Amino acid sequence: MGILTKTTTLRKDFKISDDEFQLLRDFIYNQTGIYIANNRKYLLETRLTNRLKELGLSSFSEYYYFLKYDPERRKELERLYSVITTNETSFFRNPPQLKVFQEVILPEVIQSKNTHKRLRIWSAGCSTGEEPYTISIILHEVLGINISKWDIKIVANDISMDVIRAAQRGIYGEYSLRTTPLHIRNKYFKKIGEGKYKINKEVQSLVVFKQINLIDRFQVKQIEKSQIVFCRNVIIYFDDHVKKRVISLIYDNLEDGGYLFLGHSESLHNLSRAFVPKYYPGSIVYKKGVSSGNR
Numbered sequence: 001m002g003i004l005t006k007t008t009t010l011r012k013d014f015k016i017s018d019d020e021f022q023l024l025r026d027f028i029y030n031q032t033g034i035y036i037a038n039n040r041k042y043l044l045e046t047r048l049t050n051r052l053k054e055l056g057l058s059s060f061s062e063y064y065y066f067l068k069y070d071p072e073r074r075k076e077l078e079r080l081y082s083v084i085t086t087n088e089t090s091f092f093r094n095p096p097q098l099k100v101f102q103e104v105i106l107p108e109v110i111q112s113k114n115t116h117k118r119l120r121i122w123s124a125g126c127s128t129g130e131e132p133y134t135i136s137i138i139l140h141e142v143l144g145i146n147i148s149k150w151d152i153k154i155v156a157n158d159i160s161m162d163v164i165r166a167a168q169r170g171i172y173g174e175y176s177l178r179t180t181p182l183h184i185r186n187k188y189f190k191k192i193g194e195g196k197y198k199i200n201k202e203v204q205s206l207v208v209f210k211q212i213n214l215i216d217r218f219q220v221k222q223i224e225k226s227q228i229v230f231c232r233n234v235i236i237y238f239d240d241h242v243k244k245r246v247i248s249l250i251y252d253n254l255e256d257g258g259y260l261f262l263g264h265s266e267s268l269h270n271l272s273r274a275f276v277p278k279y280y281p282g283s284i285v286y287k288k289g290v291s292s293g294n295r
Contacts, residue, residue: 016045020060033215033242082162091180096282122226125234126156129167170199233263260286
């Protein structure tokens with residue numbers, strides 16, 4: 001998940017005033033927890049111009065009131081979420097972290113659940129599906145033919161329905177596979193056209209996609225308790241207040257002794273003391289203690 005990192009062609013007659021920027025920035029923050037800094041005013045203007053064109057609106061103020069009061073506002077909110085976020089990701093992103101997941105954390109969790117053979121992993125901010133499908137592939141690699149004996153569900157969520165729909169299709173280009181080992185590509189993907197690959201059904205079968213807003217406590221509470229949570233490259237786009245809120249919800253979702261994976265540039269420093277950081281080569285993983293701590 002990313003926010004406002006690419007520009008598009010802007011029609012010069014659409015200009016966002018300081019007041020309009022403040023209105024829309026506050027609205028987006030209240031809806032999503034994403035904070036758009038003053039130096040990204042032009043990028044917000046750029047991203048929303050096409051929405052004004054399509055809706056036949058003449059100003060950003062009109063767009064704000066459309067989002068607030070129009071009967072079609074719910075549909076437009078979904079489009080807004082897609083417009084303001086970007087989804088720079090790939091399969092097998094951050095190999096050192098995934099190595100720790102595959103060789104250390106996952107075997108430990110599997111061993112602890114070996115009696116009941118029930119495993120729940122949450123991919124929070126799943127974008128177009130590369131992360132949860134990578135997790136599924138790793139599970140297939142680790143469990144092998146024994147995977148059929150397990151009750152496994154990878155819950156994958158994002159705020160944008162557009163990326164959820166793309167993830168459910170499971171079709172990817174070369175760019176998404178740029179960090180994928182060749183033997184994994186050959187084993188778990190089927191080439192369906194020039195530069196296009198379809199993830200196989202066995203990998204897809206472990207993943208359940210659903211749109212949620214991470215700052216919505218009610219929605220997050222509906223997610224089954226997890227042993228492992230991936231929330232990578234998500235909280236970096238929140239301010240500290242929202243970060244603490246989201247981390248608290250993740251804490252509540254995790255079983256005692258569960259693990260949290262963040263992005264390589266993200267940290268719980270000054271956000272939470274409820275997790276114990278575990279240090280590995282090239283990676284930090286956060287473990288929820290058996291007894292509650294200060295959040």
